[in-house]
Amino acid sequence: MVKEDDVVAGVINTALKIYSSEGRLPVLGSDANNFLLYCPNAGSDALNPWEPIGSCRERNFVLCKKQKQPQMTEGRSEMITHKASGWKAWLNKSFSLNKILSL
Numbered sequence: 001m002v003k004e005d006d007v008v009a010g011v012i013n014t015a016l017k018i019y020s021s022e023g024r025l026p027v028l029g030s031d032a033n034n035f036l037l038y039c040p041n042a043g044s045d046a047l048n049p050w051e052p053i054g055s056c057r058e059r060n061f062v063l064c065k066k067q068k069q070p071q072m073t074e075g076r077s078e079m080i081t082h083k084a085s086g087w088k089a090w091l092n093k094s095f096s097l098n099k100i101l102s103l
Helices: 008-021 072-101
Strands: 036-038 062-065
Touching: 008 036
Parallel strands: none
Antiparallel strands: 036 062
């Protein structure tokens, strides 16, 4: 139970603490910044972490873990560069082929 004027970030934090103290699986972690809270009947946008939980006039919520963006590692960067250079080489080859055919 939370109060209507509790902020969404605080509600997420409380939910994570209770979940952890009960020993539930899978382990979710304790960083509330890694989660979003949704009202199932209020559309697809997550609630603003700094707005009061009572502002959406709902009693049920869905807690979702944020999707992490893949980090740019050196190997990933090289792979992207290699793909781009392969594509550019193909494009340049195609244009030079058109020049030869048009002469």
